[in-house]
Amino acid sequence: MRNISDLIEQYLKHMLQDSPEGAVEIQRNDLADRFSCVPSQINYVISTRFTLEKGYLVESKRGGGGYIRIQRVELPTLKMIQGHIAQTIGSEVDQTAAEGIIYQLEEAELISKREANLLRAAVSREAIALILPTRDEVRARLLKAMLITLLAK
Incomplete structure (x- = not known):
């Protein structure tokens, strides 16, 4: 069974998908009432699952x-994505x-x-068992090469 955070995330993603402008405005308390949870649960979901790194x-x-x-x-065209990644x-x-x-x-x-x-497995701390900052440097080289390919x- 999925947990409440997963349900809230899927609900918000569904709302975004249905939105013609690609954005939604919600009131935290209304959403908390809808899912019978505390408003801080809504904050948690938004702060961990709707980050800039994840495209939000x-x-x-x-x-x-x-x-x-x-x-x-939205991500730009493929050539722009490759340049953006690098x-x-x-x-x-x-x-x-x-x-x-x-x-x-x-x-x-x-x-x-x-x-x-x-990709996640290849760039994990466990796979790149080096000390910092070397680990982050190797991860960057690996990730760039794999994504561009x-x-x-």
Whole structure:
């Protein structure tokens, strides 16, 4: 059985998919009521599953009429993606950022679930058993090479 965080995430993604402008505005308390959870659960889901690395822009307005706006950031064309990857990753990348990039490409269906899983395994701390900052440098080189090759298919 899926947990409440997964259900909230899927609900929000479904709302985003159905939105013509690719953005939704929600009120945290309304969403918490809908899922019978505390508002902090909504904050947790949004802050961990709707990050910029995963392809989402989140803004919030506090106060009585406050809201949380989630917007999907679309990836550019393939050549621009390859250039973006080379530039974004730079000379080093930590595991969280690497997984965020992989997640975004998988969500955009530019890589398959299997390819994403292989990439995650290859850039994991366990696979690159080196000390920092060497580990982040090796991860950046591996990730850039693998993604540019995969996206050239």
